[in-house]
Amino acid sequence: MSIARTHLARDPAMKIDLVYGSRSEADIIFKDALAELVAEHDGRLRVRHVLEEASPAASRVGRLDRETVLAELDALGAFEGEAPMFFVCGPLGMMDEAKAALEGRKVPHTRLKEERFVSPVDSATGGSDEPQNVDVLLHGEKHLVVVKPGLTILEAAQDQGVDMPFSCTVGGCASCRVRLKSGKVSLGEPNCLDPDEKADGYILACVSKPLGPCVVEVE
Ligand code: FES
Known part of the structure; x- marks a missing residue:
C-alpha cells in the first residue's frame, strides 16, 4: 500500500499491477482502500485478487x-513491453513459488525485490565463540565495535552507541547494508541481498556475526 500510494501520487507515468492472494474476500486487507486507489488513478493501478474461496471479487x-x-502475470501482460520491477511479499512458501515463476521467465534478479517478515533461520547461531573487533567506517570516521558471541554487528553497534542505519532488523529491507572491506562473517539466511550484492562484498549488519576481526563500511 505504501509503495502504491507513494508512487501513484508522485509519478503520473507510474503504473502498478497488484496480484494479491487471500483466503477469502473477507480476508482481503485494504480491500476498500485498494478499490478507492484503483478508482482514483484511472487505469494506473490494476488489482487482481486470487482467493482460495470462490467469490465475485476473485x-x-x-x-x-x-x-x-504466471497465469495472473500473463493476464496482465507483465512480460510484454518494457521490463517492469517485480516486488514479492508474503509467506515464505508463496514467495518461493512466485520467485521461481519469475526466474522461469528469465526475470533478472536486479528487477526482483522481496520483503520478508520472518527471522533469518540461523540468526541465533553462527559467529565466533570469542568477542571480535569490528571497525565500522561511518561518515568518514572509524568506530571500533566489539561484538560479543551471539550478537550481530548491528546489535553490538547499537549497544556501543554507534549509529549504524537499520530498519527491519531481520534481513528483509537492506537498510543496514554495509560493505565488508576485510574479514569474514556468518551471514544469516534468508536475507534480501541479491547474488551480485553478495559477490560485491555486501553484507547485512543486522544478520551478520563476525568470524574474526572485520572492517565494514556504511556507504
Ligand atoms: S535492518 Fe533490514 S535488512 Fe538489516
Missing part, C-alpha cells in the same frame, strides 16, 4: 503458486 480461485502467479 480474478482467479486458488493459491498463489507458480502456475497461478
Whole structure:
C-alpha cells in the first residue's frame, strides 16, 4: 500500500499491477482502500485478487503458486513491453513459488525485490565463540565495535552507541547494508541481498556475526 500510494501520487507515468492472494474476500486487507486507489488513478493501478474461496471479487480461485502467479502475470501482460520491477511479499512458501515463476521467465534478479517478515533461520547461531573487533567506517570516521558471541554487528553497534542505519532488523529491507572491506562473517539466511550484492562484498549488519576481526563500511 505504501509503495502504491507513494508512487501513484508522485509519478503520473507510474503504473502498478497488484496480484494479491487471500483466503477469502473477507480476508482481503485494504480491500476498500485498494478499490478507492484503483478508482482514483484511472487505469494506473490494476488489482487482481486470487482467493482460495470462490467469490465475485476473485480474478482467479486458488493459491498463489507458480502456475497461478504466471497465469495472473500473463493476464496482465507483465512480460510484454518494457521490463517492469517485480516486488514479492508474503509467506515464505508463496514467495518461493512466485520467485521461481519469475526466474522461469528469465526475470533478472536486479528487477526482483522481496520483503520478508520472518527471522533469518540461523540468526541465533553462527559467529565466533570469542568477542571480535569490528571497525565500522561511518561518515568518514572509524568506530571500533566489539561484538560479543551471539550478537550481530548491528546489535553490538547499537549497544556501543554507534549509529549504524537499520530498519527491519531481520534481513528483509537492506537498510543496514554495509560493505565488508576485510574479514569474514556468518551471514544469516534468508536475507534480501541479491547474488551480485553478495559477490560485491555486501553484507547485512543486522544478520551478520563476525568470524574474526572485520572492517565494514556504511556507504
Ligand atoms: S535492518 Fe533490514 S535488512 Fe538489516
